Amino acid sequence: MQPTPEKMKVAIVGTGNIGTDLLMKVLRSPWLECRLFAGRNLSSPGMMKADQMGVPVSGKGIQGIVQRRTEFDLVFDATSAEDHKRHAVILAELGLLAVDLTPAKVGKMCVPAVNLEECLEAQNVNMVSCGGQASIPLAFAIASVNQDIEYIETVSSIASRSAGPATRINLDEYLATTENGLAAFSRGTPTKAILNLNPAQPCVHMQTTVLAKIKNPDLEKTRAAVAAIVRKIQDYVPGYQLIVPPLIESNRLAVMVRVEGRGDYMPKYAGNLDIINCAAIAIAEAHARRNRP
Amino acid sequence: MKHQRIIVTDPTLRDGSHACSHQISVEQIRRYATAAEAAGVDYLEVGHGNGLGASSLQVGLSLVPEREMLATARACLKQTGLSVHVMPGFATAKREIANAIEVGVDLFRVGSHCTEADLTQRHISYVRNAGKEAWGVLMMTHMASKEVLLEESKKMQSYGAQGIMLMDSAGAAVPDDVKQKIGLLAEKLEVPVGFHAHNNLGLSVANSLAALEVGARILDGTARGFGAGAGNAPLELIVAAMQRLGYSCRADLYKVLDAGELAEELFAENLPVSNSITIVSGLAGVFSGFAKPVQRAAKQMGVDPRDVFVELGKRKVVGGQEDLILEVASELAARQKPVADGKPR
Numbered sequence: 001m002q003p004t005p006e007k008m009k010v011a012i013v014g015t016g017n018i019g020t021d022l023l024m025k026v027l028r029s030p031w032l033e034c035r036l037f038a039g040r041n042l043s044s045p046g047m048m049k050a051d052q053m054g055v056p057v058s059g060k061g062i063q064g065i066v067q068r069r070t071e072f073d074l075v076f077d078a079t080s081a082e083d084h085k086r087h088a089v090i091l092a093e094l095g096l097l098a099v100d101l102t103p104a105k106v107g108k109m110c111v112p113a114v115n116l117e118e119c120l121e122a123q124n125v126n127m128v129s130c131g132g133q134a135s136i137p138l139a140f141a142i143a144s145v146n147q148d149i150e151y152i153e154t155v156s157s158i159a160s161r162s163a164g165p166a167t168r169i170n171l172d173e174y175l176a177t178t179e180n181g182l183a184a185f186s187r188g189t190p191t192k193a194i195l196n197l198n199p200a201q202p203c204v205h206m207q208t209t210v211l212a213k214i215k216n217p218d219l220e221k222t223r224a225a226v227a228a229i230v231r232k233i234q235d236y237v238p239g240y241q242l243i244v245p246p247l248i249e250s251n252r253l254a255v256m257v258r259v260e261g262r263g264d265y266m267p268k269y270a271g272n273l274d275i276i277n278c279a280a281i282a283i284a285e286a287h288a289r290r291n292r293p
Numbered sequence: 294m295k296h297q298r299i300i301v302t303d304p305t306l307r308d309g310s311h312a313c314s315h316q317i318s319v320e321q322i323r324r325y326a327t328a329a330e331a332a333g334v335d336y337l338e339v340g341h342g343n344g345l346g347a348s349s350l351q352v353g354l355s356l357v358p359e360r361e362m363l364a365t366a367r368a369c370l371k372q373t374g375l376s377v378h379v380m381p382g383f384a385t386a387k388r389e390i391a392n393a394i395e396v397g398v399d400l401f402r403v404g405s406h407c408t409e410a411d412l413t414q415r416h417i418s419y420v421r422n423a424g425k426e427a428w429g430v431l432m433m434t435h436m437a438s439k440e441v442l443l444e445e446s447k448k449m450q451s452y453g454a455q456g457i458m459l460m461d462s463a464g465a466a467v468p469d470d471v472k473q474k475i476g477l478l479a480e481k482l483e484v485p486v487g488f489h490a491h492n493n494l495g496l497s498v499a500n501s502l503a504a505l506e507v508g509a510r511i512l513d514g515t516a517r518g519f520g521a522g523a524g525n526a527p528l529e530l531i532v533a534a535m536q537r538l539g540y541s542c543r544a545d546l547y548k549v550l551d552a553g554e555l556a557e558e559l560f561a562e563n564l565p566v567s568n569s570i571t572i573v574s575g576l577a578g579v580f581s582g583f584a585k586p587v588q589r590a591a592k593q594m595g596v597d598p599r600d601v602f603v604e605l606g607k608r609k610v611v612g613g614q615e616d617l618i619l620e621v622a623s624e625l626a627a628r629q630k631p632v633a634d635g636k637p638r
Contacts, residue, residue, distance in 0.1 A: 153350045155616050160409060168411050172385040194351055195382045199408040199436075200609035209616035211350035244620050250589055252350045254619055 007033040008288035011065055013087065014078030015039030017164060017266055018101055020046030022076055022277045023055065024264035029281060031288035035072045038064035046265075062087050069094045073291075074284055077102060080166065081173065088124055097287060098124040099280050103170065103177040112282040113137040113232045114185055119283055120290060129174055130272035131156040131193060132181040133279045134208035134240075137233055138255055141225040142246075143186040148215035152182055152189050155211070157196040159203035162270035171195060206259040206271030207243070217253050222246045226255055236282035237275050238262065299535060299542045300456075300485065300511040303329055303528055304338035305556060306366065307378055308520030311342035311582040313563040315353040319365050321559050322357070325516070326369035328552040333544045334528070336376040336400050339366040342521060342582050343613065344378030344404070345389035351615050352582070359389070363396040374399035378430070381405060381412040382613060386419040394423050402458060403449075404430030406611040407437040410445035414452045421453040429454035430489075432612050435465040435578055439474045446478055446486075456485045456511055461500060462582075462612055464493025464523055464575040468503035479508030487511025490526040492518055493575025495567060497526035502534055516556030517564050522574055522581030524565030529553040573599040577606025583618060590618050594626040601625065 010032050012019050019039070023046070026034045037050040042059040050057050058064025062083075065075055074097040077084050084104035091098040100107050107124030110116070114137055119125045128136065135154035143149055167174065178193035198204045223246050233240045239260030246255045259271025266273045306325055310317055322339065329337045339362055341347040341355045348355035355362070367375055375398050384390060390401065401420040403413045413429060420427040429449025431442060446457040459474060471488060478486045488504035490497035490513070501512050514531040518524030532549045535542055557564065565571075571584060579602050587605075591598035604621045 151350070155349075155351045155613075157614055157617070165411070168409075169415060171381050171412060172387065172415065175382075175385055192349055194349060194613065196611060196613040197382070197406065197409050197412065198609065198611050198614065199406065204608075207617075207620075209351070209619075211616070213350060244623055247619070247623070249593055249619060250586075254350075254616070256616060256620055 006292050007031060008074060008284065008291060009033050009035045009072040010074045010076065010284060011036040011038060011072045012076045012078060013038045013062055013065055015041070015044050015046035015050070016078065018273055018277065019078035020049060021265035021273055022078060022280060023050055025277055025281045027053065029285060031285040036064060036068055038062070062090060066090065066094065069096065073097060074099065074287060076280055076284070092123060099283055100124060100126045101276055101280055103129060103173050105177065109181055109184060110279070110283050111136045111185065112236055112279050113229055114140045116283060116286055120286060125283055127276050127280050128181040129178045130206070130276045131174070131195065131208060132178045133275045134206070134257060134259055135178070135210050136181050136185045137229045138210040138226060138257070139182050139186045141229040142210065142212055142222055142253065143189065145221040145225045146214050146217055149186065149189050149212055150215065151191070151213040152186050153192045153194070153211045154178065154182060154208060155194040155196065156206065156208045156272070157198050157204065158206050158272045159269045160197045160199040161203050162266065162272055163197055203267065203269035205269050206275070207256060208259070209254060209256045212253045214253055217248060219246060219248060222253065230257070237278040239271055239274060297510060299505065299540050300335045300487070301532065301542050301544050302336040302338060302376060302487070302511060302513050303334040303515060304378070304513055304525070305329070305515040305519050305528070307338040307340050307344070308342060308515055308525055309560060310340070310355070311521030311585065312519055312524065312565050313560065314585050315341055315348065316356045319357055319361065322362055322365045323369060325552070325555060325559060326366040328555045330370050330373045332548040332552045334373055335543055336374040337366060337370060338376040338378060338402070339363055340377050343383055344380050345393060346384035347380065353586070360392060360396060363393060363398060367397045376400040376402060379403045379416055380613065381416050384416070386416050390416060390419055394425060398425070400426045400428065402428045402430045403454070404432050404460070407431040407434045407442060407445060410448040413449055417449065417452040417454055427454055428456035428458055430458040430460060432460045433462045433580060434459045434474060435461060435463055435470065436609070439477045442474055443477055443481055446482060450482055450484055454484060456487060457482060458487045458489055458511065458513070460489040461491055462580050463578045464491030464497070464581055465578040466500055467494070467496060468499050471500045471503040472507045475504045475509050476507035485510035487513065489513035491521065491581045492523040492525065492565070492567065493571050493581065498530050498534060501526045501531050502538070505535070505540060516553045517560070519556055519560050519564060520581070522565065522584040523567045523571035527553070570598050570602070574602045577602045579605045579610060580612040582612065583615065586615050586618050590622040594622045596622055596625040596629065
């Protein structure tokens with residue numbers, strides 16, 4: 001595809017599964033153009049793929065970004081929480097927009113179906129977590145039509161093969177990040193996050209359940225609010241499906257979704273990687289749309 | 294191997310939590326913990342059925358807060374160690390494990406689904422760095438081959454686990470499976486190996502004895518089998534059988550029998566029984582803790598709980614995926630609808 005001058009120029013730092021899948025999504029976007037794919041290993045599978053596809057690459061990580069800082073306006077960070085804490089300072093000094101896919105929690109929490117507009121004002125946005133992107137809009141919808149919510153919980157199940165070593169070692173951080181996100185978007189309600197890894201073959205798609213303890217739940221309004229926000233998410237996550245509409249069982253309100261990935265770099269079952277990347281693309285495209293003269 | 298003393302761990306106040314929908318009271322903990330101390334079991338495990346941090350809408354809310362449950366048991370135990378079950382994904386190191394260390398827990402049994410041992414690395418190291426004992430627990434072991442179980446338990450051993458438990462969480466194993474799996478681990482691992490049975494197919498005691506025969510040095514048993522689904526290997530039966538076969542342990546048979554009588558009184562309404570649901574659950578290879586939630590959801594949605602178990606088995610659900618019960622039950626209910634409307638299936 002011939003880059004057009006109106007496209008917003010972006011860079012990606014981090015060339016693992018997330019970074020490479022993100023690159024595939026940028027390449028498909030009518031609003032974005034990838035000017036640099038930067039990592040630390042020029043022979044990583046993601047880097048080789050980018051090179052084959054004619055995307056400019058750098059093996060110097062964040063230094064590669066600094067060297068070519070005038071060539072783009074926005075940087076996706078798909079490295080690690082520790083690295084992003086350093087990168088955040090550098091990107092802010094360079095005046096570049098930062099979309100952070102790590103659990104570093106530096107920038108403003110961004111869940112496009114809920115707070116896209118507000119996030120356009122932030123220099124650095126954080127994409128919370130995969131479970132957060134799947135569950136927070138549902139919790140927000142539930143909280144928008146029910147008073148007296150005592151407690152909200154989210155449970156995600158993902159295929160074992162979609163969880164790499166970094167996800168596994170950082171499980172506790174994933175839970176904390178997701179809980180914070182849920183609380184922030186449901187008026188400070190006490191929250192809990194649970195993650196299950198399922199090794200079944202063929203691999204299971206990502207599924208997320210939101211459970212809530214509510215004094216007098218309004219099921220009809222909740223169903224309408226959930227249906228509306230699901231449609232909104234489907235605009236940027238095509239594989240997001242409501243599989244159990246809100247119901248009451250054992251004194252709890254429950255709603256379940258399944259996320260089928262687009263199969264860009266990771267297989268379709270890895271909806272967990274797909275949804276956080278789709279959300280990152282959504283905020284970047286919103287910047288591009290706003291900036292287009 | 295018979296000269297070596299067998300370590301007896303008693304998770305009555307943890308696995309039994311599933312049997313009473315997590316409604317174990319402070320009084321029940323106090324009285325049973327006192328009896329367990331008198332009986333001389335090596336460890337008493339206490340807490341929510343899915344372990345630390347698992348009180349949730351997903352699995353069920355505990356009647357008593359975790360810290361209070363542990364502190365109550367702690368006050369009753371001297372020679373018997375206090376143990377907890379830990380599942381990463383529910384429990385975090387800095388919150389739940391740190392809290393349990395503060396209350397005085399001696400042993401942390403850190404578990405994962407049988408193919409996901411690397412999830413336990415952080416938690417096992419955290420416990421060991423705090424100077425406490427940690428064992429690794431592989432759950433739902435009917436779902437993996439002995440070779441995979443060996444590989445996974447070696448990982449746990451490398452993280453610092455001082456014992457490895459294989460749990461037949463679904464009660465799906467037969468004695469030959471246990472012999473092959475425990476036998477290989479007992480031969481290849483440096484740390485002691487143990488077995489935790491469920492009685493769905495009526496084989497909990499036979500499976501436990503099979504484990505001892507091939508070198509297990511740790512056995513789990515609960516008073517009157519008070520545990521998830523069809524219950525566990527009854528503590529009083531395994532201690533009696535061990536006496537009959539000449540295995541030594543610290544527990545005193547008569548006092549263990551007394552603890553069993555007490556459990557019968559304390560947990561009378563929820564003592565596990567073998568029934569058509571627990572049998573189908575065992576055959577389907579589904580986590581025993583699903584028994585109560587499946588019965589509740591099946592009743593509400595008007596479907597056969599046995600069908601729910603069969604479908605959950607097909608989907609290869611693991612411990613912790615209780616939310617899928619709702620999905621499967623609603624799906625089965627939706628499939629039934631055309632019949633009710635008089636339309637063909």
